[in-house]
Amino acid sequence: MQVLVYGAGQLAQMMYLEGCPMGIEVHAVDVKNEQVVHPVSKQVIEISLAHAIANADALTVEFEHVPEHLLEQASRSGKLFPSIDAVLIGADRVREKRLLTRLGVKNCAHQVVTHIDQLDECVEALGERLIVKASRDGYDGYGQWRLTEKSELPALKSALQGLDLQTVPLVVEQMLEFDREVSIIGVRDKQGVVRVYPLAENLHHKGQLHVSVAPAFNITEALQQQAEAIFTTLAEGMEYIGVLAVELFQCGEQLLVNEIAPRVHNSGHWTLSGSDVSQFNNHLRAVTGLPLGRCNSHRISAMINIIACSAFSSDLLSIPGCHLYWYGKTVREKRKMGHINVTAENYAELGDKLLALSEYLPIEYFPKLVSEAKRLKSLSAA
Structure with missing residues (x-):
C-alpha cells in the first residue's frame, strides 16, 4: 500500500x-x-x-x-482522509468556532472581528481580559495578541491596524482562568469505529508546547469520559477519518475546547513509547482501511520538545526508558528540532527520570522540565 x-x-x-x-x-x-x-x-x-x-x-x-x-x-x-472540509476547519478558527457551535461543543466565549472598531464591542461583551487570534496561519504562539486591561486597547488597535481583517478575521476570546491544559488524541476509521487515548497534560511556554505527560495526573473517569464524548461528537460530526487532536482547557470538572487539529499531533508523540500502537500507526491504519490498534497507555510517559537547540549530551540515552527522536533539521528560533520520550512505572519515578534528564541538557532551552519533574514528585507524595 x-x-x-x-x-x-x-x-x-x-x-x-x-x-x-x-x-x-x-x-x-x-x-x-x-x-x-x-x-x-x-x-x-x-x-x-x-x-x-x-x-x-x-x-x-x-x-x-x-x-x-x-x-x-x-x-x-x-x-x-481526513476530508478537505475537516482540514479547512482546522486551518481556520472561524470555521472551527462555527463547527463547535453547530455541534453544541462547549468552548471559550468569543466573537469574530472583521473591523478594528469591533474590539470595543468585544471588551463590553467579553470583559477586558482577552486573547486575540488571527483566524488563519497562527500556531506556536504566532498570530496572537493579549489584552489584560482596557487601557491597553489603543495600543492593541495600533498593532492590528495593518491587517486585512476582511480576508483574515480575528477571533477574540475571553481569557479563561483554567486549571490546566490537556489534550485528547483519538482515531476514527472508515467504518465509524472510534478509539481514544488517555488525556495528556500539556505545559506551554510562550505559546509553544514544551512538555506533555500522559496519562495526565489525577484524571477522574468522569473527566476522561467527558473528553471522549467531545472527541466522538467532533469526529462523527465531521465524518472524520484518521487521527484527530482536541486541545482542551480544564476548569474544575468542566472541559472547554481550545482548538482542534485534523492530524497527528505534538501532544500525542508520547504514544511512540507509551502505547501499544502509536498515533502515527493508528492514523495509517485508519486512512488505509486497516483495523485500528489499541489506544492504551502501558506506562506513565512524558514527551519533551527539543526547541531551537541541537547541542546536548547523547548520554541522556543512558536513562532507562529514555528515547530520542531527532528530526534532522537546521536550527532556527522556536523550531522543533526533535523530542525526547521518557517512560516510567509511576509519576514519582518519572519525576526522578526527568530530573536526571535535565543534567544532560542546556536547561535554558527547557524552561518547564525541572519544575515539572519536581511537581510530579510532589504530586506522587501527596
Whole structure:
C-alpha cells in the first residue's frame, strides 16, 4: 500500500517510520514546490504529483495549512482522509468556532472581528481580559495578541491596524482562568469505529508546547469520559477519518475546547513509547482501511520538545526508558528540532527520570522540565 502525505516535516517522517513494518510505503509532498519527496531523506522522487496521487491508496496531511488548490486536487481523487472540509476547519478558527457551535461543543466565549472598531464591542461583551487570534496561519504562539486591561486597547488597535481583517478575521476570546491544559488524541476509521487515548497534560511556554505527560495526573473517569464524548461528537460530526487532536482547557470538572487539529499531533508523540500502537500507526491504519490498534497507555510517559537547540549530551540515552527522536533539521528560533520520550512505572519515578534528564541538557532551552519533574514528585507524595 502507498500513502501520500501533504507536508514533508517530522510528522510525515514519523508516519513513514511507522508505516515500514506494516508494508505501507509513505511518500511526502513538499507543498512549497509541489515536489514528491522521501519523508526522511527529503530527496526528490522523480514522479509528478498527479502520478503520485494516482498510485496512492490514500492521501493525508501532516499539517492543516496546505495550499487550498492542492487540497482540492487531492479531494477530487476521492482518497483524501481526513476530508478537505475537516482540514479547512482546522486551518481556520472561524470555521472551527462555527463547527463547535453547530455541534453544541462547549468552548471559550468569543466573537469574530472583521473591523478594528469591533474590539470595543468585544471588551463590553467579553470583559477586558482577552486573547486575540488571527483566524488563519497562527500556531506556536504566532498570530496572537493579549489584552489584560482596557487601557491597553489603543495600543492593541495600533498593532492590528495593518491587517486585512476582511480576508483574515480575528477571533477574540475571553481569557479563561483554567486549571490546566490537556489534550485528547483519538482515531476514527472508515467504518465509524472510534478509539481514544488517555488525556495528556500539556505545559506551554510562550505559546509553544514544551512538555506533555500522559496519562495526565489525577484524571477522574468522569473527566476522561467527558473528553471522549467531545472527541466522538467532533469526529462523527465531521465524518472524520484518521487521527484527530482536541486541545482542551480544564476548569474544575468542566472541559472547554481550545482548538482542534485534523492530524497527528505534538501532544500525542508520547504514544511512540507509551502505547501499544502509536498515533502515527493508528492514523495509517485508519486512512488505509486497516483495523485500528489499541489506544492504551502501558506506562506513565512524558514527551519533551527539543526547541531551537541541537547541542546536548547523547548520554541522556543512558536513562532507562529514555528515547530520542531527532528530526534532522537546521536550527532556527522556536523550531522543533526533535523530542525526547521518557517512560516510567509511576509519576514519582518519572519525576526522578526527568530530573536526571535535565543534567544532560542546556536547561535554558527547557524552561518547564525541572519544575515539572519536581511537581510530579510532589504530586506522587501527596
